[in-house]
Amino acid sequence: MQEKHYNAFSQALVDWFTEHGRDYPWRRTTNPWDILVSEVMLQQTTIATVLGRYEAWLRRFPTPEALAAADEQTALRSWEGLGYYRRVRSLQAAAIAISERHGGRFPEDESAIRALPGIGDYTVGAVLSFAYNRPAPLVDANVSRVFARVFNDTTPIDSNAGRKRHWQLAARLVHRNNPRAYNSALMELGQTICTTGSPTCLLCPVREYCTATQPEKLPVKLPRKQSTLLEHWDIWHLTTEGLLLEKQPDGKRHEGMYRLPRREQEEVAQLPHLCDQKYSVTRYKVTRHLYRADHATPRAGECHVPLNALPAIPMASPDRKLLQRYLHQSTPH
Ligand code: SF4
Known part of the structure; x- marks a missing residue:
């Protein structure tokens, strides 16, 4: 896009958003x-x-x-x-x-x-x-994708050079009179029309300014780091005192939150296997193997939490799901 079109580009986005912008609760407040x-x-x-x-x-x-x-x-x-x-x-x-x-x-x-x-x-x-409503620049993944395409820019958007260029463009292009609508429009264009994969250019309010020759090949990103596989062995130990849980110590990722206690693989080898749980967190692919332990001695940081206290304590979603799945099936001993 040529610089002489910058103002028209920003105005076209504001006009489009004024008519077609989605209504979210956070857009009804200042x-x-x-x-x-x-x-x-x-x-x-x-x-x-x-x-x-x-x-x-x-x-x-x-x-x-x-x-x-x-x-x-x-x-x-x-x-x-x-x-x-x-x-x-x-x-x-x-x-x-x-x-x-x-x-x-x-x-x-x-x-x-x-x-x-x-x-x-x-x-x-x-x-x-x-x-x-101040003309402040804003760049997220949607905005970066739109800029890469509008400017037919093959600089990786996650490189320092790509980030710097997009922040400069964002500052230069932001609508002076209606930055609130403009920034919302830019992000919404990326969410709904200039989407990853094949964008819907026929519906695009700024297509006359866009110089992308092969938009489906943009944006370019740096090569991805390979994901890391993680495997854990957890126990389910429910007694009349409650469910055995471990509170994450200060400095750990889930500091202050509770999770099912973790053991070495050899320690659970003889226990009845309940299930495997798989999920991804950032670049980690996690597999948790859950075993039922009829006997377990609490270790440092572990304690029995009464069943009626479980709803109020903080837990990450994977642990909460296991609790919901097994609590009604388990009998305390
Ligand atoms: S014309 Fe297509 S590629 Fe260009 S900004 Fe619009 S949707 Fe994206």
Whole structure:
């Protein structure tokens, strides 16, 4: 796209979004806290999942001060099903900073927003444009794909050069008068029309500016790292005192959360096998083998959690699923 078309490109996106933009709860608000929560949720979770959780979560934590005052276990438990729990820890750290540094009022100054814990370039751009309607750039995977195609750019989008170029383009192209609609439009174009694989160019509001010759081959990415296989052997030990669980210590990925106790493969070799569970987390492919242990001595960090306390403790989704599957089948001994 030639520079002389930049303004027309941005205006075409705003016009298209004004008529066709989707209605999401986070688009009906300009409250910066509500915007921040939606952006943090949407970073690694699908829109459909976030739609089912967003409003209820905000009713529970309607202000930074409400989340700042919650204990960590309550915050983690509230995030179950959304995954990537470090996000709620960061959100709580930001909420505490807003309470302590700004008296509970969400800051409006860019440098103060940027100084909040866990806030990166994307989130700064999202809060400034969606909450305050300021012409701040914003780049996510959808925006990068659109830029790579519109500019027929084969620089890998996940390389430093690709990232730098797209942030510069985002700053240059952002609509000066309606950045809120423009940034939403750019992301929505990538979500609905300029999608991965084959885009629907016939419906595209900016096709007259697009220079992609083979859009289905863009964007280019750096070669992917191979996924790593992980295998774990867990036990299911239910007694009249409760279910044996291990609380993750500080510094671990799921710090403060509970999971089924882990053992060495040789230790479970003679136990009845209950099931295998497979799932992927980032570049890890995990297989967990679950065995029923009629006898088990709690190790460091392990304790029996009464059945009526299980709903309130934080657990990652794979563990919660195993609990739901086996609790009603198991008899304490
Ligand atoms: S014309 Fe096609 S490739 Fe270009 S921006 Fe629109 S949908 Fe994407």
